[in-house]
Amino acid sequence: MTTSPLLPLTAADLPPLAPELVLIGSAFALMILDLFVSERNKIVTHLFSVAALAVVLFMLATGVGGQGEVFHGMFVRDTAADVMKTGIVLLSGLTLIYGWGYLRERKLFQGEIPVLILFGTAGMMILVSAGSLLMVYLGLELLALCSYALVASNRDNGLASEAAMKYIVLGSLASGLLLYGMSLIYGATGSLHLDAIQAAIPHSEERVLLVTGAVFMIAGVAFKLGAAPFHMWLPDVYQGAPAPVALFISSAPKLAAFGMAYRLLEMGVGPLSTELQLLIAGLAAVSLVIGNLMAIAQSNLKRMLAFSTVSHIGFLLMGIAGGGAQGYAAALFYALAYAIMSTAAFGAIIALSRAGFEAENIEDFKGLNARNPWMAGLVLCIMASLAGIPPFLGFWTKLAVLGAAINGGLLWLAILGVLCAVVGCFYYLRVIKVMYFDEPVGEAMPRSKDRVLGVVLGVNALALLALGLAWNPIMVWCQQAFAHLA
Numbered sequence: 001m002t003t004s005p006l007l008p009l010t011a012a013d014l015p016p017l018a019p020e021l022v023l024i025g026s027a028f029a030l031m032i033l034d035l036f037v038s039e040r041n042k043i044v045t046h047l048f049s050v051a052a053l054a055v056v057l058f059m060l061a062t063g064v065g066g067q068g069e070v071f072h073g074m075f076v077r078d079t080a081a082d083v084m085k086t087g088i089v090l091l092s093g094l095t096l097i098y099g100w101g102y103l104r105e106r107k108l109f110q111g112e113i114p115v116l117i118l119f120g121t122a123g124m125m126i127l128v129s130a131g132s133l134l135m136v137y138l139g140l141e142l143l144a145l146c147s148y149a150l151v152a153s154n155r156d157n158g159l160a161s162e163a164a165m166k167y168i169v170l171g172s173l174a175s176g177l178l179l180y181g182m183s184l185i186y187g188a189t190g191s192l193h194l195d196a197i198q199a200a201i202p203h204s205e206e207r208v209l210l211v212t213g214a215v216f217m218i219a220g221v222a223f224k225l226g227a228a229p230f231h232m233w234l235p236d237v238y239q240g241a242p243a244p245v246a247l248f249i250s251s252a253p254k255l256a257a258f259g260m261a262y263r264l265l266e267m268g269v270g271p272l273s274t275e276l277q278l279l280i281a282g283l284a285a286v287s288l289v290i291g292n293l294m295a296i297a298q299s300n301l302k303r304m305l306a307f308s309t310v311s312h313i314g315f316l317l318m319g320i321a322g323g324g325a326q327g328y329a330a331a332l333f334y335a336l337a338y339a340i341m342s343t344a345a346f347g348a349i350i351a352l353s354r355a356g357f358e359a360e361n362i363e364d365f366k367g368l369n370a371r372n373p374w375m376a377g378l379v380l381c382i383m384a385s386l387a388g389i390p391p392f393l394g395f396w397t398k399l400a401v402l403g404a405a406i407n408g409g410l411l412w413l414a415i416l417g418v419l420c421a422v423v424g425c426f427y428y429l430r431v432i433k434v435m436y437f438d439e440p441v442g443e444a445m446p447r448s449k450d451r452v453l454g455v456v457l458g459v460n461a462l463a464l465l466a467l468g469l470a471w472n473p474i475m476v477w478c479q480q481a482f483a484h485l486a
Contacts, residue, residue, distance in 0.1 A: 016077040018065035019056045019085065020125050026052035027118035034111030042109050046100050049114035053093040053121070060086045069131060073193055076131040080332075080481035084128040084259045087336050091252040091343055092121040094456065098347045099244025101450040105355045108154055108242060117248060120146035124252060128259030133182045133192045133268070136260060140178070140224070143256060144171050147249055151241045163233075163240025170223070170233045178220025184213030185269065194268040201271040214269045214276055218283070221264065224257040227283050227317060228290040231310045238306035239360070243353060246302060247346035250309060251339040254316075258335040261320055262328060266485070273323050281321040281405075281413050287314030288420040295427045302360045304427060305345055308386065311424055312338050318417055319401040322408030325485040329478040330400035336474065337397040337467075344382045344460040351375065351450075351457050362431055367440025376435045378461035385464040387428035388421050393468040400475065 014021070030048055037044050059065070060082055067077045096114060103109040123142030130136040148171065152164035182192075188206035189197045201210060223230040238246045265276065291311030298304035316338070319331030352359035352368075352375065359365070369376035385392035398421055405414040467474065 013070040015065040016068050016070050017075065019059045019089075020122055020129075022059065023052065023056050023089075023118060023122045023125070026055075027115055027122065030111070030115050030118065034115070037111065042104070042111070043100075045111050045114060046096065046109070049118060050093055050096050052118065053089055053096070057086065057089045057093065060089060071131075073195060074132040074135050075126075075129050077129055078481075079483075080262065081129045081259070083332065083336075083477060083481045084255055085125050087255050087339060088121060088124045088128070088252045091255070091339050092117055092248070094343050094347075094460070095244060095248040095251070097456050098247055098343070098350050098453060099242075101453055102244055102350045102353060103242065106154075106242070110153070113150065113153060116146045116150050120150070120248070121252065124256035124259075127256045128263070130260070130263050131194055131267075133186065133194070133197075136263060137175075137179065137182065139256075140260065141175065143253060144175065147171075147253065150245045150248065151237055153245065154242050157240070159236075159240035160242070161240075163236045166236050167233050174220050174223030174230065177216050177223070181213045181216025181218075181220060184209055184216065188213065194263060197268050198270050201269065210269065210272060211275050214265075214272050215279065217264050217269070218276065218279060221257060221261045222283055224260065225254065225313045225316070226309055227313045228287040228310055231287070231290070231307075231313075234309060235303045235306040238302045238309075239300060243302075243346055243350045243358070243360070247343060247350070250305070250342040250346060254309075254313070254342075255335050255339050258316065258320075258331060262332075265320065266323075266328065277321055277323065277408070277410075280317055281410050284314045284317035284321055285413060285416055287311060287317060288416060289314075292420045292423045292427075296423070298427070299362055300360055301349065301362050301365075301431070304362070305342070308424065308427070309342070311420060312386075314420070315398060315401050315417060318410070318413055319404045321410055321413065322401070322404030322406075324408070325479070325482045326407055327404040328482045328485060329475070330397075330404035332478040332481060333400050333475050334397045336478070337393050340460070340467075341382065341385050341394060341464060344378075344457065344464065345386065347453075347457045347460055348375070348379050348382060351453055362434055363441065365431060365435050366438040368435040370440055374458075378457060379435060380432055381461045381464050383428040383431050385468065387425045389425070391465070391468045393464045393471060396468060396471040396475075 033048060034045050069076050095117060120143050123139050126135060127139030130139055148164060148168050151167055152161060154160040185197060186192055188204055188209040189200040191197055204210060226234045237249060287310050291307050291314060295304050295307035316331050316334045319327050319334055349359050385394040388394040388398040402414045402417055
């Protein structure tokens with residue numbers, strides 16, 4: 001059995017960790033600061049958390065600390081990790097900006113919410129940089145515990161409490177499956193380090209044990225992504241959680257879960273990819289079918305977005321099943337784009353909600369064009385991108401993963417993907433039809449006074465069109481992240 005020698009840790013181990021250290025330091029500082037901030041001045045807490053994420057984003061964008069493997073290879077900072085971390089930190093910052101007005105109106109803005117988002121973001125950053133099974137589990141649990149607490153933050157809402165309970169129970173089950181899979185892999189290879197596992201697999205005689213361990217790990221990853229049949233928690237959490245929390249859970253963690261899938265399935269058990277390809281392709285197919293069929297039946301917009309998430313995860317898994325540099329680059333491109341689209345969709349729900357009124361039913365969008373043409377135009381951009389209508393960003397991402405699936409020899413999955421994309425257009429276009437062709441119902445809601453929210457949502461929705469017209473730089477960025485797999 002091989003274990004890495006415990007060499008003494010030096011200051012040279014710290015620079016690649018600089019963004020994580022700043023973020024965790026800021027989260028602890030925020031906890032202390034919040035004790036001295038009165039209820040009336042909570043904006044200080046909010047601004048501090050946004051500023052902390054902005055600093056970390058700048059550090060990642062400029063490459064502060066440099067790349068490398070530290071802590072005896074347990075923490076890996078490479079191009080792929082930097083790309084995913086940049087996306088994760090940006091989306092977490094957007095969550096805080098979108099959520100401020102909403103949470104303040106409903107007296108939900110406690111100091112712990114931004115603290116939990118900062119710690120959750122730190123968990124995600126550790127997860128995508130994991131070089132060992134131990135780090136994968138640490139990052140995952142830090143994210144999971146923060147997510148459970150965030151979903152339950154609205155204590156007076158029965159739906160939120162129920163959703164949090166389901167999330168905790170099913171999340172614990174998934175963590176157990178993942179841990180069991182990891183223990184089998186450790187038993188077969190004698191190492192927790194992903195590179196050592198990858199090197200040991202070709203020479204191992206424990207093939208059955210390795211494949212069984214990998215299957216259990218895939219089940220854990222599928223739960224965190226929200227792939228069918230492990231999606232049971234998604235609709236309840238999206239519907240029950242306050243809209244900004246649902247926004248958070250629907251965006252950045254999906255990117256982190258993709259990072260976890262890449263580390264475990266490619267950097268860890270990569271030599272087993274031929275045995276596992278069909279299983280991942282099967283998960284993708286089931287997610288596409290169940291997600292789309294269930295989304296059609298929904299009248300609640302949040303639940304519809306939850307089931308549409310399941311179908312989008314199907315497309316993402318299609319890229320992973322394709323494998324190789326092209327497959328993972330396409331899947332990362334999809335994960336980034338989906339996270340931006342999901343942020344915009346929940347941002348629109350937040351922008352149209354008021355104290356005592358949640359704009360979460362499709363009925364609530366009736367005649368929106370007659371009352372607020374600008375808002376209707378933004379929602380049109382979001383829905384068209386989610387549906388994958390050219391020239392929006394969503395179209396190019398679908399094209400990329402379909403190409404990766406065909407390249408990986410999964411023509412049947414690509415054909416199923418095209419059919420499901422057509423079905424998916426129906427429920428997104430229904431929202432557009434309701435906005436533009438139905439008569440407004442009830443009293444017109446007063447317009448939001450939150451100028452910042454309006455500007456951020458406008459930029460976010462129009463970015464889906466702008467990035468759709470200039471998508472190539474993002475794709476090149478994703479390809480650079482996985483160039484070493486080619």
